[in-house]
Amino acid sequence: MCNWSNFQLHKPTYISICSKLTYNLIEALIFLAHFIGDVHHHQPLHFGFTGDLGGNTITVHWCHMKTNLHHVWDNIIIDSALKTFYGSDLANMIQAIQNNMTEGWSNQLSLWECCQKNQRVCLNLKIELISKELRMDSSGGLLRWSSFAFVMFVGMATVLVPGALGWSKEGHIMTCRIAQNLLGPEAAHAVEHLLPHNLKGDLSALCIWPDQIRHWHKYRWTSSLHFIDTPDKDCTFDYSRDCVKDLCVAGAIQNFTSQLLHYREGTTDRRYNLTEALLFLSHFMGDIHQPMHVGFTSDEGGNTIELHWFRHKSNLHHVWDREIILTALKDFYENDMDLLQETIEGNFTDGIWYDDVSSWKDCDDLLSCPNKYAVESINLACKWGYKGVKEGATLADDYFNSRMPIVMKRIAQGGVRLAMFLNEIFGDSEEGIASAA
Template sequence: MFWNELFWIGRALVLLQLIPGILGWGKQGHFAVCKIAEGYLTEDALAAVKLLLPDAGGDLASVCSWADEVKFHLRWSGPLHYVDTPDFRCKYDYCRDCHDTHGHENMCVTGAIYNYTMQLLSAYNDSNSQMKYNLTEALMFLSHFIGDVHQPLHVGFLGDLGGNTIVIRWYRRKTNLHHVWDNMIIESALKTFYGSDLAIMIQAIQRNITDSWFNEISSWKSCTSDRTVCPDPYASESVHLACKFAYRNATTGSTLGDDYFLSRLPVVEKRLAQAGVRLAALLNRIFVSQTLIAQE
């Protein structure tokens, strides 16, 4: 599907698709990313989010998993959740890697981030933009894909489909490596350290942002050459982390337990933090002191 062929699903369908389903980072992970982002939004960005999400009451976190919930209906969107890289090179290159299995260029997570940023920016510059694009969808897709590009195995190897074909055991449970990073590290952390309360986990990550990672925040927010959006460095970080942490000691048939969990959890929590801070910075740049053209 070409970018300029995106049409309205309609408000009723949007509401229908908010029903929980099969998710990406994991519903908890995407919720955490958007909840962290909400705390860093400017007044202009908050106003724009509320305008574009009337059915959700302006609550970005509540719709952060929407893109996963509709990908089985909007099948063209499936390749937009990830980008595959050549096996064992541990490098990402947009021109080489950003395409779907049919070779269609720009059909990957980084391409999607560029596209939906452009759609939202067009609302300031083109009075007909609301006829071309569904700006509510653009915001929900963009928020979700910023989360996805920070999950290391969403920029994993082509040969194992980002860890999906690496069958392992997470303690006693049979699963695959990709699912471990999407869901199971977070689920185990919630049970082990946070009393199964996602709000407490988010608060702990927020404290680390203001304390442990405070000196890094400015570099997280910035884009090279003052660009509005810069997902390529995020993808490069992810594949590097995939090689260093996700794939290491995780081969088909292996059992992953405390050693793997406790050493990888800090990586997951920091990626959630980076995704949240960067999503907020991006939305703040998009919605800076301008009047958004409202959708009918």
């Protein structure tokens, strides 16, 4: 009969009486290995509150999937990290963790192993440390890691909430892919150099990162950088009026462009995090081309204008963020985003927008051009976004058919202009538009 309560002490028993099968040592080994995982940082909610069973009774949504808080920490964060950063390759993820142990976390290994003789005291200490690492975030009560514990999951451990999130993930991904297809050799090399090596230079893999981290305490200051609030129904953009202290999407593009211009000074320049600057610039170039990101102050760019998109509830901002894109994907492209992207690229490489591309790229000063893009967006928001829309309205075919070309054109413009910025910053300013795809 197995003595479950004493499995922790099997090691000395095995050494002294290995010929006597007093315990089931195979089971003991398996249980010990499993519970060491439970007691460590992998699962802080194994030391959660009694009333909610460690988060098991707290129902939440992870993106669009219904789950509970305990399961988020058990599996979903890891699964999301595997899929997003490691191509679902567990061996690759384990290798990254091991690399951090030998490099980034090497100075902390001795602390991890500081308790080898008194095993029970060690377990109690780990429980106490885990409890201390859990904090309640004052903005919404979401549990979060300490700064050390969430290094592995940058951009992943986030619950998406309604708000001004820019283009949907599809819009941002297409913007970045379009841009990447237009990069010259030097810019392409710089982008690959700045991105994590496992992404193999794929900028689109992290284009939504700024949306994912904007509510983290460390990055909360970036929340106001995703949009521009303009006076209601004025339909104008004025930088000094609408971008106070440079805290708007136009100011953000200027700031991160300025930082990236230091790239040529070499890797010894540590004044800026150029990887983050690249991700922010790429994301914000998409945001500034979403017309409702330069909307009216009182309705938060259409976020508070509730309505129906065909048969389901939505709001005006989200219609432009994602509903139009998803409806187009479903109705015309069999939900194939690659096919939609090819169509958009075809329209500006040799199609209906071909003659407009030179004007899209017209930019004498990278730091002032974002103002022009903001003016375009507020004009489109007034003429096409807000026009004819009232609270509680149902938007359907007429609205979709007339606005879809505008959405697709803005995605194209964002991609072309992002490529133009990156080529100029990294040394390929003469690269032509014909290199697309």
